[in-house]
Amino acid sequence: MSTSVSPLAPTDVPDMPAIAGVRLATAQAGIRYANRTDVLLALFDEGTTVAGVFTRSKCPSAPVEWCRARLNAGKARALVVNSGNANAFTGKTGRASTKLTADITAKAVGCKPSEIFLASTGVIGEPLDATKFAPVMDGLAARAQAGGFFDAAKAIMTTDTFPKVATATVRIGKAKVTINGVAKGAGMIAPDMATMLSFVFTDAAIAAPTLQALLKDGVTDTFNAVTIDGDTSTSDTLMMFATGKAEGCPRIARVSDPRLKAFKKALLAVLADLSEQVARDGEGARKLVEIVVEGAVSKASARRIAMSIANSPLVKTAIAGEDANWGRVVMAVGKAGEPADRDKLSIWFAGVRVAHKGARDPGYDEAKVSAEMKKPEIYLKVALGLGKGRDRVLTCDLTKEYVAINGDYRS
């Protein structure tokens, strides 16, 4: 397994400001890894609201079920995240493990277990020994302090090759509020799969139902528009915590409140930044691929066609091979099952139209396209010519390294 940083990693890492009402600490609990942090504790001031969006898997992990059951109350005092073990497909043991983790944390923090949110990433099917949290939890609670978001992003990594952070500062009314986000992306741990976790923190004062609506809306074109291999994790978790501690911040309780305008935009930018970083750290990725589908009968139809292209192993291997193989794009459009008319279809690679009205574009400059395909970022556009539906998804290429990461580690 390669430990080198993805060539697609962002070159600039932002300074992550502190968020009023959020304190962080990380520790080595020895869940699976040696010599690295594997547990994150985030403490929230009283009054913090919470929202969450989770995997649509029918076999979700125990922590996903734990969080879902406690989300309606809308209040959070702490978040515990561990890497190394996903606590997924662990049955009753898994449920007991989430309860024990919450109990240990509640005692150390001084709140109710129901105000604690949990996430786990790593091996599936292995029992998570929650007693390992007991020796470190009091220390975590004592050490927790403002800042430390980069370390937080590090502690939740599995085989991510770089920590993923993003930040934005905007105003709600006259109050300056900050949004910080961390994420872990597509990593592999024997014998397991990629799992996506992301946590967003803000000092804005936003009622839980409003926060939930904002998050749900924000995820559609960010995290839900990214695919590495089409394999949905049992553990996908995106949670957002709003402490309300930004000085002078008015309490917002309606999604349509006009004072949220800049905040919505900034939240989208943070989510988009984090989700793009996930694509940039896809297993074995050497190319970041942006796929735009326009002229579909609807946005939903454009999304399904874009995802069909993004998840096609033949398209992804062609891009790995730096081949502008539009024949495979046609195939992926055709198999999506959405309205499409071959004779109206046009395809661009890197802004060069290679196919037009159902056939190869006779005038296209193959040398120019070939040069573009060697770049680390590939822009692919499909125009269906049927309607106004447009959508965009991000993915990466499918390389031998992907197969090596996911197949070779036992041999």
Place this chain on the structure above:
Amino acid sequence: MSTSVSPLAPTDVPDMPAIAGVRLATAQAGIRYANRTDVLLALFDEGTTVAGVFTRSKCPSAPVEWCRARLNAGKARALVVNSGNANAFTGKTGRASTKLTADITAKAVGCKPSEIFLASTGVIGEPLDATKFAPVMDGLAARAQAGGFFDAAKAIMTTDTFPKVATATVRIGKAKVTINGVAKGAGMIAPDMATMLSFVFTDAAIAAPTLQALLKDGVTDTFNAVTIDGDTSTSDTLMMFATGKAEGCPRIARVSDPRLKAFKKALLAVLADLSEQVARDGEGARKLVEIVVEGAVSKASARRIAMSIANSPLVKTAIAGEDANWGRVVMAVGKAGEPADRDKLSIWFAGVRVAHKGARDPGYDEAKVSAEMKKPEIYLKVALGLGKGRDRVLTCDLTKEYVAINGDYRS
């Protein structure tokens, strides 16, 4: 690109008997390849009925559209198949090319163009120069003779590593009838994709609508239950021709005719044999994988779950790595979107139960499973515990060779 024969190739190749009323010939038309046959002509006696099942792609090839438009008449006098060029996404040029091919063939054979069926496999988006058929067609028509099915299977290969043939002989009433089938499977030609073609010939006397019903029914659990990479070709074509020339064969015009019982079973066996050979020759395949899902709420639900497992790159790379990674199977069940209850789920690899009721089976013998995973044929079973729905699909593993075949050929 590897030219060695798949290690999963069948060790026995059946003798292919002649079919009364079918004559075959192959030739080198120089469509794309040098020094190999690339065109097949099959001639049928008058009275031959035809049935066909085609790709569900919304961007089908020109020959697929040609055949669909002529299927209702139910009569066939000739079949022309070429490899090297799929005549897909070729617009008006493609339609003109199918017409010219049919015209050339009709003249050589002495029938109507509408009685000629066409299939093409190979490069997508390149115009197919049908004038190349003209110099060889008279010779093909003159040379066509009984037998030659193995050569026919060879002529339609692209990057298949072995020709695919199957045969069965049964009785309809007192008449002995034969069913012969040929297929080409998952091959890649720069810049193209796998395309699946299969043709089945019989001397039984079966009315076209009945033949169509038999074929449609037969494909469900054979070709439609095979996936290599989840990428549907623009050219998938399965056609069946019934000459009615078997001595003393009664003419059958109802699917429910009890005299068809043995024939139905034999047809299924031929289709299953050919489709299994397609899986055995999947690009880069080193393992044949049989996936059975039982206890689903319906057969359709079991199929969708089995396909979700079969198309999961994480499951396929794990199998390539000889890893009984049932955590990834859970993931694939969970993402299928079908009813599933984690706490009722059990999973077997090679007959060994590795997971039971939502958690790892504590008693399972990992050494035994590891030994089984080294074998070339992997049997994976999932029991959902919800209902009586059961289905089975075949696939192969996802190896670095797959990526190499599909990504490296231009670099």
